[in-house]
Amino acid sequence: MKRIDGRALGTWSLRLDAIYCALLGGAVALSASSIALVVAIPQPLIVAAGVAVVLWAGLVLWMLARLRICTALRTVMGVNMLAALLVALCAIAAGTLLAVVAVFAVAIDIAIFAASQALALRTLPTARTA
Structure with missing residues (x-):
């Protein structure tokens, strides 16, 4: 079995996470009125959450470009665990029931990103010594 390249996995995980956040956050912000009808959360709060997720996507890309990969992965993984x-x-x-299933599916998506970031950290040689 070929060894997993932690740096490549981590880079891809963070990039895909940022894309997912930008798309999901934008969709949530733009669909806030519809979402508010099925989830008992005020529309302005839903819009704010969507915008925050889009801004987070930009921050993830900034971390990927400016921070050590271990630091970026740990930070994003921690936020993903909390977000899930x-x-x-x-x-x-x-x-x-459909809304419950849809919201849980998003939580599972976020948890999968956190798991991929944990795997990347585990396979980085510097993650064990840093």
């Missing part, structure tokens, strides 16, 4: 928990908790506010 918060999004899962938002599912409780969903009014329909």
Whole structure:
């Protein structure tokens, strides 16, 4: 079995995470009125969350370009773990089963990004010594 290249995996994970955040955040911000109908969260809060996620996408790319890969991966992984928990908790506010499933699916997506970042960190030689 070929050894996983932690740097390549980490770089791809962060890039894909940023793209996912930009697309999801934009969709949430633009669809806030529709989302507010099925989730008991005020529309302005949903818009703010969507905009924050788009800004986070830019910050992820900035970290990838400016910070050590280990630092960027640890930071993004930690935020992803917290975000997955918060999004899962938002599912409780969903009014329909379909909305609950959709919100949990987003939480699972975020958790998968955190897992890929953890794997990348684990396979980086510098991650064990840093």
